[in-house]
Amino acid sequence: xxxxxxxxxxxxxxxxxxxxxxxxxxxxxxxxxxxxxxxxxxxxxxxxxxxxxxxxxxxxxxxxxxxxxxxxxxxxxxxxxxxxxxxxxxxxxxxxxxxxxxxxxxxxxxxxxxxxxxxxxxxxxxxxxxxxxxxxxxxxxxxxxxxxxxxxxxxxxxxxxxxxxxxxxxxxxxxxxxxxxxxxxxxxxxxxxxxxxxxxxxxxxxxxxxxxxxxxxxxxxxxxxxxxxxxxxxxxxxxxxxxxxxxxxxxxx
Amino acid sequence: xxxxxxxxxxxxxxxxxxxxxxxxxxxxxxxxxxxxxxxxxxxxxxxxxxxxxxxxxxxxxxxxxxxxxxxxxxxxxxxxxxxxxxxxxxxxxxxxxxxxxxxxxxxxxxxxxxxxxxxxxxxxxxxxxxxxxxxxxxxxxxxxxxxxxxxxxxxxxxxxxxxxxxxxxxxxxxxxxxxxxxxxxxxxxxxxxxxxxxxxxxxxxxxxxxxxxxxxxxxxxxxxxxxxxxxxxxxxxxxxxxxxxxxx
Numbered sequence: 001x002x003x004x005x006x007x008x009x010x011x012x013x014x015x016x017x018x019x020x021x022x023x024x025x026x027x028x029x030x031x032x033x034x035x036x037x038x039x040x041x042x043x044x045x046x047x048x049x050x051x052x053x054x055x056x057x058x059x060x061x062x063x064x065x066x067x068x069x070x071x072x073x074x075x076x077x078x079x080x081x082x083x084x085x086x087x088x089x090x091x092x093x094x095x096x097x098x099x100x101x102x103x104x105x106x107x108x109x110x111x112x113x114x115x116x117x118x119x120x121x122x123x124x125x126x127x128x129x130x131x132x133x134x135x136x137x138x139x140x141x142x143x144x145x146x147x148x149x150x151x152x153x154x155x156x157x158x159x160x161x162x163x164x165x166x167x168x169x170x171x172x173x174x175x176x177x178x179x180x181x182x183x184x185x186x187x188x189x190x191x192x193x194x195x196x197x198x199x200x201x202x203x204x205x206x207x208x209x210x211x212x213x214x215x216x217x218x219x220x221x222x223x224x225x226x227x228x229x230x231x232x233x234x235x236x237x238x239x240x241x242x243x244x245x246x247x248x249x250x251x252x253x
Numbered sequence: 254x255x256x257x258x259x260x261x262x263x264x265x266x267x268x269x270x271x272x273x274x275x276x277x278x279x280x281x282x283x284x285x286x287x288x289x290x291x292x293x294x295x296x297x298x299x300x301x302x303x304x305x306x307x308x309x310x311x312x313x314x315x316x317x318x319x320x321x322x323x324x325x326x327x328x329x330x331x332x333x334x335x336x337x338x339x340x341x342x343x344x345x346x347x348x349x350x351x352x353x354x355x356x357x358x359x360x361x362x363x364x365x366x367x368x369x370x371x372x373x374x375x376x377x378x379x380x381x382x383x384x385x386x387x388x389x390x391x392x393x394x395x396x397x398x399x400x401x402x403x404x405x406x407x408x409x410x411x412x413x414x415x416x417x418x419x420x421x422x423x424x425x426x427x428x429x430x431x432x433x434x435x436x437x438x439x440x441x442x443x444x445x446x447x448x449x450x451x452x453x454x455x456x457x458x459x460x461x462x463x464x465x466x467x468x469x470x471x472x473x474x475x476x477x478x479x480x481x482x483x484x485x486x487x488x489x490x491x492x493x494x495x496x497x498x499x500x501x
């Protein structure tokens with residue numbers, strides 16, 4: 001059986017921003033490689049993301065990452081292990097004094113991360129191209145581009161260090177219906193690369209379409225049968241979203 | 254801070270080397286903003302201050318009827334020991350402390366700091382340390398340039414009334430400078446630069462996330478930096494005079 005990448009057991013924790021995680025119900029879930037977990041509450045998800053990144057304090061219960069419990073360490077401690085986790089915020093987080101390309105390239109440049117035989121900038125180029133960010137925009141700063149381009153840049157940056165875990169805050173936000181296919185393909189690619197993915201969003205159809213299980217903040221438990229208990233209209237909407245972008249192929253047939 | 258014990262995690266990156274490169278890049282950028290961009294202002298203010306001090310000194314000494322050596326000593330005493338470190342510190346606080354503090358505060362509000370932490374970038378190494386190093390370098394360079402320009406201003410001001418050859422003027426200044434003067438000049442630049450930049454960065458990072466906090470923290474950073482800079486100047490001058498006495 002595949003070991004979970006992240007596992008929590010009755011977790012109650014305080015995140016760095018002072019928000020409490022699991023105060024209503026302690027948090028329990030297991031996220032395995034190649035799996036997509038959904039959290040229906042972006043704020044709750046962000047608190048969890050902070051704890052996963054080690055930015056918080058455990059009140060009770062425990063959380064394991066890559067089979068190792070997160071424990072309190074005093075004083076200066078290395079944070080290079082965070083390279084294993086990629087994060088894409090909802091809309092903020094790009095450095096305003098850097099171009100889109102430099103933003104994506106920053107983690108690779110800072111950590112000196114590159115593939116053998118390729119330049120330092122190759123990974124950033126690859127990710128931006130994959131998310132179809134037009135090359136003419138690469139040199140622009142975040143305030144000069146649209147929300148969807150910012151979103152794509154955030155997603156590109158999250159995978160530039162080839163992480164094993166992806167934490168995504170409202171990834172669907174800003175993506176129009178026409179570009180939904182691109183996001184779906186990108187997520188599928190991350191899943192195929194055995195990345196464990198956690199998505200925090202309040203977009204129920206998107207979560208229904210993308211996730212293998214769902215957590216509701218007030219319940220704190222992962223639910224693999226969430227589709228069965230869900231309002232049928234949401235499931236129908238998720239099905240529609242799944243099919244979106246396939247219209248071209250149908251017409252051409 | 255929470256951390257997993259990942260004994261089998263092997264950092265595939267070439268971190269240390271690239272960290273140094275990034276440190277250097279951010280530091281040089283800050284030196285450009287703090288030192289190079291401040292030069293026009295320093296040129297204007299240093300010339301005026303140098304000219305005014307020399308004029309007042311020359312004017313006052315003319316009543317006493319002392320020789321030119323005293324003028325050189327007073328210029329070293331007033332300009333080199335006291336005014337140059339103090340005025341450059343004030344200029345840096347007005348220009349760069351406000352900038353650093355508000356930049357970091359805005360970065361916190363825009364969640365850029367948080368994003369850097371999530372990427373595994375050490376904020377102290379990436380944002381604080383290069384700015385502090387740049388603060389020290391810039392303040393020393395600015396003080397040195399201020400001193401040279403104020404001397405030029407002094408010389409022009411003195412020559413307005415009577416001819417004083419530049420070589421004689423410089424030899425009088427050089428003769429009045431003691432090694433302890435130079436040592437304390439460096440010390441003042443070092444401590445003031447390091448401490449005020451550290452305080453500005455820390456204050457900027459204290460913002461919790463609301464944009465209304467940005468001006469409050471910037472204001473606080475400037476006021477704190479003013480008090481600290483003046484405190485350092487007074488303290489080091491006091492140590493200097495207690496150690497070497499007042500010799501004019």
